[in-house]
Amino acid sequence: MACVEEPLEKHCWVCFATEREDRVAEWVSPCRCKGCTKWIHQACLQRWLDEKQKGNSGGAVSCPQCGTEYSIVFPKMGPLVYFLQQVDSALSRASPFAAAGVVVGTVYWSAVTYGAVTVMQVVGHKKGLDVMERADPLFLLMGLPTIPVMLVLGKMIRWEDYILRLWQRHSSKLQLLLPGIGRPLPRVPADWGHGGDHLSVSRTLCxxxxxxxxxxxVGRLIFSRIPSSLQRTVLGGIAFVVMKGVLKVYFKQQQYLIQANRHILNYPERERDGERSQGVEDDTEDSGND
Amino acid sequence: MACVEEPLEKHCWVCFATEREDRVAEWVSPCRCKGCTKWIHQACLQRWLDEKQKGNSGGAVSCPQCGTEYSIVFPKMGPLVYFLQQVDSALSRASPFAAAGVVVGTVYWSAVTYGAVTVMQVVGHKKGLDVMERADPLFLLMGLPTIPVMLVLGKMIRWEDYILRLWQRHSSKLQLLLPGIGRPLPRVPADWGHGGDHLSVSRTLCxxxxxxxxxxxVGRLIFSRIPSSLQRTVLGGIAFVVMKGVLKVYFKQQQYLIQANRHILNYPERERDGERSQGVEDDTEDSGND
Known part of the structure; x- marks a missing residue:
């Protein structure tokens, strides 16, 4: 429907009605378009705009044919409405930051609580309360949340991997000193040099x-004779870290050896032969059934 | 390179070396393949497996040609290594749940704290502490976190929208009773019937x-003569909700009217004419400059 010349009678490019069909409807020619797409009913264009602007009633809309932006006028809003609109949009802009603040505050407050509980756990319930009551509140609010942060950072130091790497690098020398401590490996597993498994966020955190x-x-189990709760817990922590480290190095080294000594088997010749002679066997069975 | 017949000499389908080139290398025929892809060096297949299994050293790998799963044997692991492996995989499986528990605990603890602060804010600092110290701890641990939950749920009730909808539905009747309160609207904006804007999570929360x-x-500003902190805060809250509701209904109704009364203008005839006679004007200017 390419019409360059303006037709004798206006007709609406949305509802296709002409001037004669509805003599009271308001007409508008909102863009550079000429010819048969020059005129449209005001009401039809309003409906089309609602559809285009869905949910964003202030957005600019252009003619799909000539690209001219429609010129939309609104009745003037009063000062109160203008003020309310400014407040509304300011709140909308600020609320994501406020929500982020709520999340940060939640995490911070839990870190403070965790730090306080940890202090009481390490130095004993009563003594811990005494220590914290005597301390400067600002120091507590800054210091207590660093306790979980330090614990997580400390957990991220993978010293066992470092020892394992040292061990693997110098195991050939150890072999010369102490023959029999390790046979030469048939192969070096790939991707094993740099730490083995990756750091799991949830495991590190927990x-x-x-x-x-x-x-x-561990302190109460092993060092029950020590009266000081702080000393007992520190010694228990050190004992746990050392024990866990030794087991981890041992486990990783064994995993390394298992990977290094894996072997791929030949496909069993019997099955291969079985497949080849399947047809013959079936024939034999058939004749047996006869 | 389609060879169905087995060649006279083994050759490796990874490195293409033949038996003669390396007489000590170990050969393996790990799958159903025949012909020129039957044989491969054990070392080449190991390297290829490392590549395929990247990071998942226990995963099954199949021949890319015939689909046979390779049969890989590992040296037998000792009971300690087996135990450590079980512990390791159990920890890996449990850690996401434990981390989720940490997150839930963090949110819960912050809700408890928020509830306690709110109680102190509403009934007064000293009286709030007294009330909470006398209450059952279990009741506090269950009741305090429901305070922020109730506040958020209450905020999600959009009663202003309900009033606005009632208003808009009955405004025609009001017009009959009080002529002049509203003119008949030129149109009904689309998508305006059900609440206007959508619920913003961050705004509701904050x-x-x-x-x-x-x-x-608000209670301290307006009802400063009331001695009871609880009464003052409750009255302040009601006053704030009513004021905000009235402003919101007014603002939304004004926005509705603004949308209903928008008008799309004709494209200015002068600009349209200007474009058409651009060439003529340019000519005139040129002759003026001469």
């Missing part, structure tokens, strides 16, 4: 946060 | 959490 409880437990 | 502070502030 391990770090449970550590004071574990240290306190 | 609005709900700041509400007790606002209620307390």
């Amino acid at each position: 391990g770090a946060l449970i550590f004071p409880s574990v240290a306190s437990l | 609005g709900a959490l700041i509400f007790p502070s606002v209620a307390s502030l």
Whole structure:
């Protein structure tokens, strides 16, 4: 429908009605378009705009044919409406930051609480309360949340991997000194040099946060003769870290050896032959059934 | 390179070396393949497996040609290594749940704290502490976190929208009773019937959490003669909600009217004519400059 010349009668490019069909409807020619797309009913264009602007009633809309932006006028708003609109949009802009602040505050407050609980766990309930009551509140609000942060950072130091790498690098020398400690490996597994498994976020977090409880437990189990709760927990923590480190190095080294000594088997010749002679066997069975 | 017949000499389909080139290398025929892809060096297949299994050293790998799963044997692991492996995989499986528990605990603890602060804000600092110290601890641990939850749920009830809808539905009747309160609208904006804007999560959350502070502030400003902190804050909260509701209904109704009364203008005839006679004007200017 390419019409360059303006037709004798206006007709609406949305509802296709002409001037004669509805003599009271308001007409508008909102863009550079000429010919048969020059005229449109005001009401039809309003409906089309609602559709285009869905949910964003202030957005600019252009003619799909000539690209002219429609010129839309609104009744003037009063000062109160203008003020309310400014407040509304300011609140909308600020609310994501405020929500982020709520999240940060939640995490911070939990870190403070965790730090306080940890202090009481390590130095003993009563003594911990005494220490914190005597301390400067500002120091507590800054210092207590660093306790979980330090625990997580400490947990991220993978000293066992460092020892394992040292071990693997110098194991050939150890072999010369102590023959029989290790046979030469048939191969070096790929991707094994730099730490083996990757750091798991959830495991690091949980391990770090449970550590004071574990240290306190190990301390009470092994060093029950020590009266000071602080010393007992510190010694328990050190004992736990050393034990866990030794087991981890041992485990990783064994995993390394298992990977290094894996072997791929030949496909069993019998099955291969079985497949080849399948047809013959079937024939034999058939004749047996006869 | 389609060879169905087995060649006279083994050759490796990874490195293409033949038996003669390396007489000590170990050969393996790990799958159903025949012909020139039957044989491969054990070392070449190991390297290829490392590549395929990247990071997942226990995963099954199949021949890319015939699909046979390679049969890989590992040296037998000792009971300690087996135990450590079980512990390691159990920890890996449990850690996401434990991390989720940490997140839930963080949110819960912050909700408890927020509830306690709100109680102190509403009934007064000293009296709030007294009330909470006398209450059952279990009741506090269950009841305090419901305070922010109730605030958020209450904030999600959009009663202003309901009133606005009632208003818009009955405004025609009001017009009959009080002529002049509203002219008949030129159109009904689309998508305006069901509440206008959508619910913003961050705005709802922040609005709900700041509400007790606002209620307390408004109470102290307007009802400063009331001695009871609880009564003052409750009255302040009601006053704030009513004021805000009235402003919101007014603002939305004005926005509705603005949308209903928008008008799309004709494209200015002068510019349209200007474009058409651009060439002529340019000519005139040129002759003027001469």
